[in-house]
Amino acid sequence: MSVPKELKYSQEHEWVKVEDGKVRVGITDFAQSELGDIVFAELPEIGSEVKTDEPFGSVESVKTVSELYAPITGKVVEINDELEDSPEFVNESPYEKAWMIVVEPADTAEIDKLMTAEQYEEMIGDD
Secondary structure (H helix, E strand, O other), rough: OOOOOOOOOOEEEEEEEEEEOEEEEEOHHHHHHHOEEEEEEEEOOOOEEEOOEEEEEEEOOOEEEEEOOOOEEEEEEEEOHHHHHHHHHHHHOOOOOOOOOEEEEHHHHHHHHHHHHHHHHHHOOOO
8 A cells, every 4th residue: 555755644634735735636656546446537627616624526436426625725726637538547547647737735734633643553453
């Protein structure tokens, strides 16, 4: 199970990468492995607002449909269009190819409230 140390993590299994004052968001390796083969990803429109711990989209696997929860409040400034044609990227490359959205945070202090890799590993170890 891959848990990159440079990322931050949410209770809902989203990862966050801080880049030039914006945050790139995706789902973790643990989450994709629990869901199984991803066949569809529904993402928000550019310009839409997301709120911490509220759904911003969903992924559909052969097993289930799962909501994606925003790890931070802000405005969506970019979405990963490639997931529309290649949802399998979520399974193949959850941290590189399968990022989902880029958010301009309303309050960067929220990032500090997310878990470190060590804290996230501890949480999923208890599952």
